[in-house]
Amino acid sequence: MQNSWDVIVAGGGPAGLSAALMLGRARRRALVIDAGSVRNRFADHMHGVLGHDGASPRDLAARGRAEAEAYGVEFAAGTIERVEHDADGLVVRTLDGLELSTRALVVATGLTDDLPDIPGLVERWGQTVLHCPYCHGWEVREKRLGVxxxxxxGLHQAELIRQWSDDVTVFTAGLGELSPETQARLRARGVRLEPEPVAEVVGDGAEISAVRLSDGREVAVDAIFTMGAPRPHDAFLAPLDLTRSETPFGRFIEVDAMGRTSDERIWAVGNVVNPGANVPKSIGDGSFVGAAANAALVTAEFDAAAKAGEPWPEVSTAELWEERYSGADRVWSHSVNAVLADIAGHLAPGRALDIGSGEGADVIWLAERGWDATGIDVSTTAVRRAAEAAAAVDLGTGSADFAVGDVDAASGEVFDLVTSSFLHSPAGEPREDILRRAADRVAAGGHLLITSHASAPPWAGDAHAGHHRFLAPDDELELLALDPDVWEVVLAETRERATTSPDGEPSTIDDGVLLLRRRDSRD
Structure with missing residues (x-):
């Protein structure tokens, strides 16, 4: 994981994921730190969410995470312990020891509903003990409802609940004695009032059959609506002394119309600042806050450039990959690419060149099997790590050498195998131009092996559409436009590979495999 970010989003619920999606689409280095305790985790279904009515909150979160990941947003499980200022922005510390720096922070950590200490109440929360009639009222319409x-x-809630049933009992002990006017108002719509304190909620499993009162009487109900005391998850912000304001729900962090707090680097959104925000509002507000945080960074970047009086430098592919590797202790799995292992395992060892060799797993694997293998990568950090990894193993009769640079670093040399796995060129020249130059390094009778992503991950849905092009092997071959009189197509196929989805479930992904052989004089 990188140590430095443009934006860290605290919280992986609807508000946080929506903000992260916008930040990813804005090409920001964004990290979501999620404690996994979203407010609606106790409910099996969401309602009133246009296009997702009745869907599982967990399914929405999984899809939202995949969509954000498709734009480069990264995720880490954890709980933030403390946030402080430093010279460059903010330092975020987690309970498990991470210390991360960020230019901006979006707080979307939600809240906990602290319920009355009444036996049978907490364990049915989100099932038959409910809080929002708009979220759950339809499912318990015309039933015996308690408030x-x-x-x-709670009086406002009681009036609302009457819309879904004409059998409503309001347990009023939490309010003290009601005025005659309030009692008359509720009874005018057939609402029954019960002043005796509630001692227990009884029923079978998640189902409720009655409310037992302190005097032993029981009132038959099928569901209970109540409002817990909202406790926002914002204690980690205490050192910053952010401005707070009084609301009907208590003291909450104050934000302006853009979601910005009194600290210019921190935004807050969702239930952590608004207990009444449902899923659609949290999604909408999160999207807006993500865009607002990006806009503030854009302004800061232009301000800094104008003050410096120098043109903003263009970022090269080498700089992007160096940032990727240097910002983490380890990037890839250090396991050989399965396609390379399968295909090279059937070739006689010779000289091999790996373009974009990263931390060296493929080169080391080839060397261990007798190849004289060379890896080339634009990242200095990746090449250093690869060389260190090669020095730590017994290569037998093979060799593993690494160099910093692009494909031209091997100019003038030819190889029996030139391979490139999942090559990306996020800046600079087109990827196909790099691969054509790689083809020039193949000796007569040698092979060019290109492995690529042939499709989006199945869990990402349509998230990749419009920002990444996935090529089938035949499309890759057409784009390379290599001379068929010089090149023989040995393999052009799609292979299914086992992988793990973001939620930890087994899944598969498609790899495109293109194996070409340069013809020699014997052909």
């Missing part, structure tokens, strides 16, 4: 009041807001 357990905990604050004056």
């Amino acid at each position: 357990l009041t905990t604050s004056p807001l």
Whole structure:
């Protein structure tokens, strides 16, 4: 994982994921730190979410995460312990020891609903103990409904609940004695009032059959609506002394119309600042806040460039990959690419060149099997790590050498095998131009092996559409436009590879495999 980010998003619920999606699409280096405790995790279904009515909150989160990952957003499990300022921005520290720097922070950590300490209540939260009639009212319409009041807001909730059933009992002990006017107002719509304190909620499993009162009486109900005391997950911001404001729900961090707090580097969105925000509002506000954080960074970058009086430098492919490798202790798995192992395992060892060799796993594997293998990568850090890894193993009769540079670093040399696995050129020349120059390094009778992503991950849905082109092997061959009189197509196929989805479930992904042989005088 990198140590430095443009934006860290605290929280992986609807608000945080929506902000992260916008930041990823804005090409920001963004990290989501998620404790896995979203407010609606107790519910099996969401309602009132246009296009997703009745869907699982977990399914929405998995899809949202995959969509954000498709734009380069990274994720880490953890809980933020503390946030502080430093010279360059903010330092975020987690309970498990991570220390990360960021230019901006989006807080979307949500809240906990602290429920009354009544037996049978907490364990049914999200099932038959409910809080929002718009989220759950339809599913319990025309049933026997109870409203357990905990604050004056409970009276508003009681009036709302009457819309879904004409059998409503309001347990008013949490409010004290009601005025005659309030009692008359509720009874005018057939609402029953019960002033005796609630002692227990009884039923079978998640189902409720009755509310037992402190005097032993029972009131039959099928579901209970109540409002827990909202406790925002914002204690980690205490050292910053952010401005707070009084709301009907308590003291919450104050934000402006853009979601910005009193600290110019911190935005907050979702239930951590608004307990009444449902899923659609959290998604919409998160999208807006993600865009607002990006816009603030854009302004800062232009301000800095104008102050310096120098043109903004263009970022090269080498700089992008060096940033990727140097920002993490380890990037790849250090395992050989399965396609290379299968195909090279059937070739006689000779001289091999790996373009974009990264941390060297493929080159080392070839060397261990008798190849004189050379790896080339634009990242100095990757090449250093690859050389260190090669020095730590017994290569037998083979050799593993590494050099910093692009394909031209091997200019004038030819190889029996030139391979490139999942080559990306995010800046600079087109990828196909690099691969054509790689083909020039293949000796007569030698092979060119190109392995690429042939499709988006199945968990990403349509998230990749419009920002990444996935090529089938035949499309790759057509794009390379190599002379068929010089090159023989040995393999052009798609292979399914086992992998793991972001939620830890087994999955598969398609790899494109293109193996070409340069004809020699014997052909």
